[in-house]
Amino acid sequence: MTMLADPMPGTETPAPPLRQALNLADMYRDSEIGPLLAELDRDLIGLQPVKQRIREIAAYLLVTKARRELGLETSTPTLHMAFTGNPGTGKTTVALRMAGILHRLGYVRRGHLVSVTRDDLVGQYIGHTAPKTKEVLKRAMGGVLFIDEAYYLYRPENEKDYGQEAIEILLQVMENQRDDLVVILAGYADRMQTFFSANPGFRSRIAHHIDFPDYDDEELLRIADLIAEKEGYRFDEGARAALADYVAARRNRPDFANARSIRNAFDRARLRQAIRLFEAGGEVDADALSTITAAEIRSSRVLSRDG
Amino acid sequence: MRLTQGAFSFLPDLTDTQISAQIEFALAQGWAVSIETTDDPHPRNTYWDMWGMPMFDLKDAAGVMMELKAARTALPERYIRINAFDSTRGWETVRLAFIAHRPPVEARFALDRVEAEGRVQRYALRRVPA
Numbered sequence: 001m002t003m004l005a006d007p008m009p010g011t012e013t014p015a016p017p018l019r020q021a022l023n024l025a026d027m028y029r030d031s032e033i034g035p036l037l038a039e040l041d042r043d044l045i046g047l048q049p050v051k052q053r054i055r056e057i058a059a060y061l062l063v064t065k066a067r068r069e070l071g072l073e074t075s076t077p078t079l080h081m082a083f084t085g086n087p088g089t090g091k092t093t094v095a096l097r098m099a100g101i102l103h104r105l106g107y108v109r110r111g112h113l114v115s116v117t118r119d120d121l122v123g124q125y126i127g128h129t130a131p132k133t134k135e136v137l138k139r140a141m142g143g144v145l146f147i148d149e150a151y152y153l154y155r156p157e158n159e160k161d162y163g164q165e166a167i168e169i170l171l172q173v174m175e176n177q178r179d180d181l182v183v184i185l186a187g188y189a190d191r192m193q194t195f196f197s198a199n200p201g202f203r204s205r206i207a208h209h210i211d212f213p214d215y216d217d218e219e220l221l222r223i224a225d226l227i228a229e230k231e232g233y234r235f236d237e238g239a240r241a242a243l244a245d246y247v248a249a250r251r252n253r254p255d256f257a258n259a260r261s262i263r264n265a266f267d268r269a270r271l272r273q274a275i276r277l278f279e280a281g282g283e284v285d286a287d288a289l290s291t292i293t294a295a296e297i298r299s300s301r302v303l304s305r306d307g
Numbered sequence: 308m309r310l311t312q313g314a315f316s317f318l319p320d321l322t323d324t325q326i327s328a329q330i331e332f333a334l335a336q337g338w339a340v341s342i343e344t345t346d347d348p349h350p351r352n353t354y355w356d357m358w359g360m361p362m363f364d365l366k367d368a369a370g371v372m373m374e375l376k377a378a379r380t381a382l383p384e385r386y387i388r389i390n391a392f393d394s395t396r397g398w399e400t401v402r403l404a405f406i407a408h409r410p411p412v413e414a415r416f417a418l419d420r421v422e423a424e425g426r427v428q429r430y431a432l433r434r435v436p437a
Contacts, residue, residue, distance in 0.1 A: 110366045131359065138374070142367025180369040 022066050032104045033058045040097070045226065046219040050094055053210050054101060061105050076179040078207045079107060082150075082196075083186040085212025088258030091186040092148065094212075098184060099144040108182060110142035118152040121166040129162040133169045141180045150185035151195035171201050215258050220247045224262050228292065233270065238294030242303070249302050269296040308415050310348050313388060313404040323372065326389070326407050330368035333391035333403055339363045340371050341392065342378055342407075344385045348414050349434055358382075361392065375407055384410045412437050 028034065037058070040051055060077060068074045079102065083091040096113060103111025116136055123129040137145065147153070155161040174183050185202070187195070189211065196203040215223065224243055228234055235243060250261055273296050277284055297303070311317055321329070333340055341361035345352065358378045362371060371389070378387050387408035390401045415437055421429045 112366050135360070135362075138362055138370025139364050139366070141365070141369035141373075177369065177373070180367070 022069060024062065024066060027062055027066060031062060031106075033062065036101060036104055040101075044090065044094070044097075045222045046215050047090055047094070047212065049213060050090075050210055053208060057208070058105055061107055065106070078178050078205070080174055080178075080183045080206045081185070081208040081210060082192065082202075082206045083184060083210050083212060084189040084192045086188065086214055086258060088260030088263075089212035089214060090259060091212055092146075095144070095146045095148075095184050095186060098182075099146075102144065102182060108143055112140075112143040113146055114140040114143065115146045115148060117148050118163065121147070121153065121170075122162050124162075126162075129165045130169060133166045137169070137173050137181070141177070144182045144184060146184045146186065149187050151187050151191040154195050154198055156198060167199060167202070171205060174205050217244065217247045217251070220259070220262055223259050224266060227263055227266050231266075231270075233266075233290050233292055235292050236294070239269075239292050239297050242294040242297035246297055246300060246303055253302065265297075265300065265302075268300065272296040272299060308413055310386065310406065310409065310413055312348065312350065313406055315405045320409070321405070321407070326375070327368045327372055329403070329405065330371045330389065330391075334365055334368065336391075336393070336402070337395075338391035338393050338402055340365065341390045342371070342374055342387060343390060344378060344382050344387045346385050347434070348386045349416070349432060351432070355386075355388065358387070361390075379408050383408075386410065386414075 037051070037055060040054065044051070057079065064074055064077060081098070083095060085091055095115075099108065099111050099113035102108045114136065120136055121129070121133045123132045153163040153167055155163055170183065173181070183206075185192070185206070221240070221243060224247075225235070246265060247262070250256055250265070255261075269292050273292050276295065277288065309316075315321060315329075330340055339361050342358040343355035344358050345355040359374060362374070365371065375387065375389070385408075386406060388404055388406045391403040393400060393402040415435050416432045417435045419431045419433050421431050423429045
C-alpha cells in the first residue's frame with residue numbers, strides 16, 4: 001500500500017509562495033464587483049441602504065480573499081440576512097437577485113435560490129416537519145434559501161405548533177453549515193420584530209438586518225417609467241403629470257403598497273387604454289398602441305374620489 | 308475480507324472530498340442521488356434499506372454529505388452506499404453506485420459446493436460469523 005500512498009513522481013505541486021502585498025484596486029478590477037454594482041444601480045431604483053450593504057459585503061469578501069492570499073487567519077463570514085420593510089418595497093426582488101450577486105462574488109458555490117414559505121417547511125403531523133425542513137435545506141445547499149413572510153413560522157398562540165421544530169433545524173444548519181448556504185428571512189418590519197424577540201437565536205445568527213425604506217414620490221414615478229418601458233409602453237406628458245397626482249393621492253390610502261401599487265395602477269391603465277382604443281375603432285399605429293394618456297390615469301378611483 | 312461491490316471498490320476507501328466530488332459529478336449529469344444501508348452485504352442481496360428518500364432537485368453535494376454523515380453516526384455497523392439514478396428515458400436505472408462506509412469489522416463469506424441434478428457441481432456464497 002505504500003506505493004499507492006506515495007505521489008507519482010512529477011505530480012506533486014508545491015504550494016505557491018505566499019505573497020507579501022496585494023493591490024486591492026487590481027483585485028477589484030479583476031472581480032466582477034464593479035459591473036455588478038453598476039447593474040444594481042441601474043435596475044433597482046432608490047433602496048440606498050440596500051445597495052450600501054451590498055457594497056459593504058462585496059468589499060468584505062474581497063478583503064477576506066486578500067487576507068487568505070496573504071496567509072492571514074480567515075473564517076467564513078456569516079451572511080445570513082433579514083429583510084424588513086413595508087409591502088412593495090422590493091424585498092423579494094432584491095432577494096431573488098442576492099443569490100446571483102453572492103455567486104458572482106464567489107461566496108456561494110451554485111447561486112440558485114430556493115424560495116419557500118411556512119407551508120414548505122412545516123408539516124401537518126408529528127414527525128412530518130423535520131424531514132420536510134431538511135429536504136428544503138438540502139435543496140438549498142450551495143445557494144440561497146429565501147423564507148418569505150418568515151414570521152409565520154412562529155405561532156405563539158399555539159404552543160404545540162410544529163413551526164418551532166422547523167426553526168430549531170434551521171438554526172442548527174445556519175450555525176453549522178455557514179459555508180454551504182445563506183438564509184434570507186423577509187417580512188414586514190413590525191411582525192419580524194415580534195418574531196425576532198420571540199426567537200433570540202435567530203437575531204444573533206443573522207449578521208445583516210437590512211431595512212427597506214419606503215420609496216418617495218419621485219422614485220415611484222421612475223419605477224412607473226421602468227415598468228412601462230419593460231412592457232413596451234410609455235406615458236405621454238399629460239399622463240406623467242396625472243401619474244404624479246396619482247402617486248401623491250395613492251400614498252394616503254390605507255392599502256398603499258409602494259411599487260406594487262404602481263405596478264397595479266399600470267396594469268389597470270393598460271386595460272383602460274385597450275378599451276379606449278377598441279371603442280374608438282379605425283386604424284391604429286404602433287405609437288397609439290404603446291402610449292398611455294392622462295385620461296387612463298385620471299379615471300382611476302383614487303383620483304376621482306378626492307377631486 | 309474486503310467487500311468489493313459497486314464502483315471504486317478495488318481502490319482504497321474514498322475520502323469525503325472524493326465522495327463529494329463523485330456526488331458533484333452525478334448531480335451534474337442530472338442524476339438523483341440516494342443513500343442506502345445494509346447489514347447483509349451478500350452479493351445476491353439487492354434489497355438494501357433506504358436512508359430517507361432519494362434526493363431530487365439537489366444542486367450541491369453538501370446536502371448528500373450531510374445525510375451521509377448522519378447515516379454514519381446512526382449506523383456505524385452497517386455498509387452504506389451511494390446510488391445515482393438516471394431517469395432519462397431508455398436508461399431509467401442506477402448509473403453509479405459505490406460504497407461510502409464500511410463497518411469496522413467486514414462481513415465474511417465462505418464458498419459452499421452444492422450438488423445439483425446429474426452430479427453437476429454448483430457453488431454458493433454463504434455468510435459466516437465474523
